[in-house]
Amino acid sequence: MTVRIGDKASRRFVVDDQAMEWFRQVSEDDSRIHCDDAYARSRGFDGVIAYGGIMLAHLSHLLGNCIPGTNGTSLAWSIKYHKPLYIGETAEITLEVVNISAAAGVVEGKFRVMAGAKRVASGTTQSILPPEEIEE
Amino acid sequence: MDDSLQKITDIIRDLFDEYEGPVTSSLSARDVEQWDSLAQVQFMVLVEKAFGVKFSSQELNKFNNIGELMEGIKKKLAK
Numbered sequence: 104m105t106v107r108i109g110d111k112a113s114r115r116f117v118v119d120d121q122a123m124e125w126f127r128q129v130s131e132d133d134s135r136i137h138c139d140d141a142y143a144r145s146r147g148f149d150g151v152i153a154y155g156g157i158m159l160a161h162l163s164h165l166l167g168n169c170i171p172g173t174n175g176t177s178l179a180w181s182i183k184y185h186k187p188l189y190i191g192e193t194a195e196i197t198l199e200v201v202n203i204s205a206a207a208g209v210v211e212g213k214f215r216v217m218a219g220a221k222r223v224a225s226g227t228t229q230s231i232l233p234p235e236e237i238e239e
Numbered sequence: 240m241d242d243s244l245q246k247i248t249d250i251i252r253d254l255f256d257e258y259e260g261p262v263t264s265s266l267s268a269r270d271v272e273q274w275d276s277l278a279q280v281q282f283m284v285l286v287e288k289a290f291g292v293k294f295s296s297q298e299l300n301k302f303n304n305i306g307e308l309m310e311g312i313k314k315k316l317a318k
Contacts, residue, residue, distance in 0.1 A: 205296060206293070206294035206299040209281075
């Protein structure tokens, strides 16, 4: 498959309590904003905030399975968090190819995470791909 | 300093922050410890963006140093 500028892939997901607990155990991140509902509410949020790392796990799925796909290797990711994602909210992450360097064998993407009309996060990706999968 | 060389110097200073030597036409990847194959990939992406040009992998392989790269950019921009 050849990757082209403008190619898009999306994935819908819901962060539930099980995913939060799994990520807490894997990351050993015990930040109260992610684990303590009363604390999160005292800080002005509507409850605990989903770990950003879980959103990145869904980005990893898109990169590894869709764009650029199973033969790609990530070089760089960046992410900015705009609004909190709460437990049980349905979110959608969309990744789009914005630049291809045939010479360098690089595919660059931008992604955003939306929960309805709420912009949760956005960022960029950079992956390398075997030359035969990039159109010169 | 030539405008093209200045742009390339800015990229090199940003990407290879441990390199403090001069950036001249004769500079090549061999002269910069951080300039490995992955850094080369990022360097070329930044160069293409900075100059608004695209190279093929065959063209890229012909550049032995910064001077040859600048010549290649000049030819692309003249087309």
